[in-house]
Amino acid sequence: MYTQAIDVPDQQPEEKKRSATALESAAYQAEFDAKLARGDFIEAKDWMPEAYRKTLIRQISQHAHSEIVGMLPEGNWITRAPTLKRKAILLAKVQDEGGHGLYLYAAAETLGVSRDELVEALHAGKAKYSSIFNYPTLTWADIGVIGWLVDGAAIMNQIPLCRCSYGPYARAMVRVCKEESFHQRQGFDLLLALMRGTEAQRQMVQDATNRWWWPVLMMFGPHDSDSQHGEQSAKWGIKRISNDDLRQKFIDAVVAQADVLGVTLPDPTLHWNEARGHYDHGDIDWGEFWNVVNGQGPCNRERLAERVKAWEDGAWVREGALAYSKKRRAEPARAA
């Protein structure tokens, strides 16, 4: 993704710019503002304000962490998928999530951090990931509901990011969104199959919908009035649609889908508001949201422990492969 490692003449332009005089800085800032105003993309080696860079690193790395932690609740069902077809689909989906993590880490790396640093921050508990993955996947229907609602909400969030001002992030998101559509559709397809099955299977879908609905609505983040980063991110062209607007758009789309499926969304106050032209919904339990964000969700500890274990168990492979490549490079020199 046009990485930091690429050699640019005149060495360290970043360093040069950081030590620029106030007058030069103002010129860089003016050029940056003009680009945003024109709707131009900012590219990896272009000058950007430190706060813009930091915000992007935080957001893109959180997003990358969410992708790879998101592999865990679904991976939980690979060995128990009911048919070979469903197993192949689930494997492909979990593999996609790993790929999405990779695209996003690479986009973050263009901003001058290494992937290892970012992963270390995750493992040390210093970096956040989407709180939705701290909920357990209790039944096979959860796998379907994750595709339908969790990935559905993710797509709502991600489509505007395909037009975000930072080029490498926008390009990664285009790729992610294309693949995400398969995730959502396979989830709905899985649920349809269950709904056409036995009464017990229909119950299972309803139960999973009940458990996931509210946490999914929380995925869009706090109300706009309580959102910490919203305004500045909007100015920078990183966030183009607000949390509440995205959440509303999602609810409006899902109600009809739930009807087709034949499940009831667990919100008795959910109803069409003719005047607003939108569905009104009940209050979200933000106490639960902050609890999970701050580490007290049902699976926070388990998820992080699994990530750290996978990283540590794989260390010998990473080190061995690197040692082998070094040895191979050294060989011709010895022969000569």
Place this chain on the structure above:
Amino acid sequence: MERKEWPLWEVFIRSRNGLDHKHCGSVHAPDAPMALQAARDVYTRRQEGVSIWVVQADQIHASDPDAKPEMFDPADDKIYRHPTFYKLPDEVDHM
């Protein structure tokens, strides 16, 4: 401490014969064969390619983004380099 992170590679993919290889992303890998393998696994899972190039990222030399004006502005005022600059008689304008 010794650096343990796998180096970064840029990945270029030819989507089908007759087209150029196009940059599509990056992978970390210890050597070229593994970079190709990782690129295949990540970037061609849905028939996106028929050929892959990988280049170690620190081997790529790029133009300086600060030098954009000097590098590219000189082309701005040379419209005579485009065929549309020449208005020919109607009978032959489609030549």
